[in-house]
Every structure is written in C-alpha cells, then in structure tokens.
Amino acid sequence: MTSLDDFFWFALFGGLGVAMTTGPLGCFVVWRRMAYFGDSLAHSALIGVALGLALSIDTTFGVLIACIAVAVTITLLQDQQRLATDTLLGILAHSSLAIGLVAVSFLDNVRIDLMAYLFGDILAINGTDLAWVYGGGTVALAGLAYIWRPLLALSIHADIAHAEGVPVRATRLAFTLLLAIVIAIAMKIVGVLLIVSMLIIPAATARRFAQSPEQMAVLAAISGAIAVGGGLTASLHWNTPSGPSIVTAAFVLFLLANVVGLVFKRV
C-alpha cells in the first residue's frame, strides 16, 4: 500500500465519521434556522486554534473551549431584546473570525498553515484526529439521542414545549454544546469557513425524501457520507482542494435531489 493510499483511507474514514455526526445535528440547525448561529461558532474556532497553540495544548481541545465559550455567550445574549439575533450573530461571527486571524498572526514563533484551518486539510488527518472525530462524534450523537424528544418538541414550538414542562433553556444549551463539539471535530475536514455547509447541505438534501424527522436525520448522514466519498475521490483525481471538493459534492447532491424531486412531482 502506498502512502498516498494511507492518506486517502485515513481521510475517508475521518470524513465519514464527521458526516455521520453533522447529518443528524445539521437537521436541527435547519429546523431551528440556526445556520448563522453555526457560522458564529465555526468562525470562533480560529480563536481556539490560537489559544491551543499559545498554551501548547491540543488545538482541537482549544477549538472546543472557544466554541463552547462563544455558544454560551450567544445563548445568554439572545435573551436581551435590544439587538436582533441576526445582527448579534453577525457581529460575533465576523469579529471572532477577525480576532482569530489577528491572534494567529501574533504567534510568529509557530508556523501554521492558515489555509488548512480555513478550508480544511483532510489529507493531513492523523490517528489523534481520528480519535477526536470518533470520540467526539459518539458523544455528540449520544447526546443528541438523549435530548432528541425535548429538542424536537422545542423546535416545533418553544412555548408549547415550555408550557408542557420541557426544560427549554437546558435543552437549548445542551444542543448548543453538541454543536460546539461537532464544529471542533469537523474543522479538520472542511475548515472553519465551510463547516456550516456540512451541517445544512446534507440536511437540506435529505428533506426531499424524508417522511419523518428521524428519516431526515439518517438520510442527512448518508448524503453527507456520499459527499465525503465523492468529494475526496474527485479531489484525488483532479488534484483539487479536498474540503471545497467535499462541499461541492454535497451541493451537487442537493441539486440532484431537487431535480429528482421535481421530476417525481411532475409524474
């Protein structure tokens, strides 16, 4: 087996792990209209990278800390009424990206490949990364399964759920923390700028065919996995950047799903 093959299988294995996690969580991002929220979290990941490098701790762990901090901040700030949520998220998303870039530039004693963080470097994935992907992914999916029912009720209508005794704040916060985990592990694969696409595109593709929320979650994981496989293969053949190739593959699947959906509706 050549080393190139090794890289490929490591990357594929890692990418599939990420897709299986982002699919189901992404459904809730779509249902709860949290795409912009996901962006804010993802962009703060770069601060976590800087933090990890500065403190000489694992960068994925640094990213996790930064994402959780931003997630909690947003959740607390959302209760105020002065600024609309999208304004608030816009401020946080862009300033955290800017602060991250500035912070990274201060670390001139460390050489880092900024592009790898922004757009992902799935072919550089190693054993530790895989452990993060599968460990974090298992935690995220188990957590999601645990809060599935209350989170679903909450996503259908928050006030009804609240009146029926669903612990609204706790459930919301728990979901936010799960998202932070997913972003920390997905960053390696598609990078800070493209993480949200792995959350929302497979879920949106799955919507065409799903009859129930659970079906949509499973189909989203599958369509994400196909995108990872297709994108990686394409990137190997045409020597294109892997992260953007995966996202492009996901988008092509989304287009195909909609074309197929339209055709079936006509019949």
Place this chain on the structure above:
Amino acid sequence: MSSSQLLVDLTEISIEFDNRNILQAVDLSLNAGEIVTLVGPNGSGKSTLLKILLGLVRPDAGTIWRRQGLTIGYLPQRLTIDPVMPLTVDRLLKLTRASKDIDEVLLEVNAAHLKDTPVARLSGGELQRVLLARALLREPDLLVLDEPTQGVDFAGEIDLYELIARIRDTRGCGVLIVSHDLHLVMSSTDQVICLNHHVCCSGAPEAVQRNPAYLDLFGPRAAQGLAVYTHAHDHDHDMRGDVVATDGHFHSHTH
C-alpha cells in the same frame, strides 16, 4: 363551584416592559369545568397574562397559585409549523408520549381523516383541531387557548367553539380562552374578563356586554350592536386559510 375545584389563582399580577405598564394588579382565577374568556383590545396584555399563567413569563409582582400536579394544554396564537420539518399529524401526536389512543382523540376533534397528513399542509382550522387533540392527549386539567380561531373561517370558528364547549362538558376541565370575538364565545362562556392592562369589568357575558367600562373600551358601536351581533367579514383569507389582512376587533351592526 366549591373552592376545592380551584385550578389556578392569580392575584395582583403586575408586569412592565420598558417602563410601560402591561398589567396592573390583575386577578384571575379559574375552576374545573368553567370556561373563562379574556377579551380586550390589541396590546391590552391578554397574551402576557396567559404567559404568566403558563409560567412562560415571570411577573414583576403578584402571586401565582396552581393546583399541585396541574396539567395544562396550551394552544398558542398564530401557530405555523415550518414545512422544513417532515412531520405527520400522527408523529406530532406521538411526541407527547401519551398512552391514550391517538385515533380516539382525533375522532373527538373531528380530525380522524388527517392522521397521515403532513402538518405543514393543514389549514388553519385543521391545525387548531390537531393541536387541540395533542393537548387533550395529555389529559389536561386546564385548556389555555390564545385566539384559537385566528386563521379559521367563520363556520370553522363556530365549530371550534362548539367543540371546546363539548370538551369541557365531557371532560370537566377548565378552559381559558383569549378572544377578540365576544359574541362568538358568549353562548359557551361562563365568565368574561375584560382586560385593558387592568381588569375593566368581569362577570357573566350578558352583564359584561352592558357594562359601561366594556362599552368604553370598545366604543359606541359596541353599544349599538347590543341587540344584534353579527360577524363582519373584515378580512380575507389566502389559499391556506390564513388571514391576510384584518383590523379592528369588535364589528357590530344594527338592523
């Protein structure tokens, strides 16, 4: 009604937002088997009072007493379910994790035929009945309905109020309705509370309609309309039955 039937008791409830008084020393109590209707102009604090009763909003002052273990079924105002979530009526009802038979409850609200319909495809009236079924599955002691007939056509409005009265009769639960259309709920309501930041007047519906405070609030046309109340079609509906444009609350005609 004996006091042992008391479900909720709110006393001296006050709340303000941005230095504006929304509710001032409002009292509200409700017994099992009783239908209470809350009427008042837009922005009079009706929905806020409901949310305080439900525990969704905490008042600045006042006490809230709920019977221990009280189960509340709640239908919010203007509910829409995003079509991006694939959800059938059956699945929506199963979310309550109720042991009771879903078919039976759907039959009770005349919605048995909707069981496998995607929730996003229901009309306004259908959705309200499905949500009512959902609330009933939890076997509530108290039903709280915030403008339950919004987006429902006139015939549907009458049906819905008749249904609510029937549910009260068979189940003996308490019902609290916020309504802009007092004449529609008159026949089934036991007590009317007229709210405009404070309780203007309350009592039996016929008495409230003659009360000067009520007439003050809803203008001289309400007084003229005492003899005959008819529903004025002051708004249109789009294809899904949602109200497109509406203004005013009490429309009355003399004949």
